[in-house]
Amino acid sequence: MKARVTVMLKAGVLDVQGEAVRFALGTLGFGGVTGVRQGKVIELDLAENDRGAVETSAKAMCEKLLANTVIEGYSIEVL
Amino acid sequence: MKARVTVMLKAGVLDVQGEAVRFALGTLGFGGVTGVRQGKVIELDLAENDRGAVETSAKAMCEKLLANTVIEGYSIEVL
Numbered sequence: 684m685k686a687r688v689t690v691m692l693k694a695g696v697l698d699v700q701g702e703a704v705r706f707a708l709g710t711l712g713f714g715g716v717t718g719v720r721q722g723k724v725i726e727l728d729l730a731e732n733d734r735g736a737v738e739t740s741a742k743a744m745c746e747k748l749l750a751n752t753v754i755e756g757y758s759i760e761v762l
Numbered sequence: 763m764k765a766r767v768t769v770m771l772k773a774g775v776l777d778v779q780g781e782a783v784r785f786a787l788g789t790l791g792f793g794g795v796t797g798v799r800q801g802k803v804i805e806l807d808l809a810e811n812d813r814g815a816v817e818t819s820a821k822a823m824c825e826k827l828l829a830n831t832v833i834e835g836y837s838i839e840v841l
Binding site: 689691701704707708711713714715716717718719720721722723724725726727728729730731740743744747748749 | 768770780783786787790792793794795796797798799800801802803804805806807808809810819822823826827828
């Protein structure tokens with residue numbers, strides 16, 4: 684089964700990449716962009732076939748590797 | 763309004779980051795991970811209030827800045 688993990692910086696943590704994108708969009712003439720946050724998305728192909736097991740595995744992967752839980756939050760979507 | 767842009771490498775383009783994550787998950791004891799693709803997600807806060815206009819703006823931003831359309835595909839979700 685497939686799972687999609689989205690990792691974003693927590694609210695309140697300065698998002699330097701997002702700010703750089705916002706600035707660049709401004710210089711390209713895109714007005715009205717009031718905020719940009721950038722994160723990462725990780726699509727996992729897992730051998731497991733049980734939705735619960737996939738979610739448990741993906742959560743463990745986030746806690747151990749995919750997200751820095753001090754400053755990042757994550758969400759898991761089983762596809 | 764908010765829009766979420768997801769940018770992923772096109773199928774067939776070597777995803778080095780994804781392969782690195784797959785290898786790292788293996789060394790951490792997560793078996794059964796048959797594939798990993800990593801991309802980026804960009805959340806935009808836009809001043810526009812019309813769904814169509816937001817989608818049009820986000821598409822132009824993808825074409826001009828957010829995605830390298832030679833090797834990357836993107837999808838836009840208006841929230």
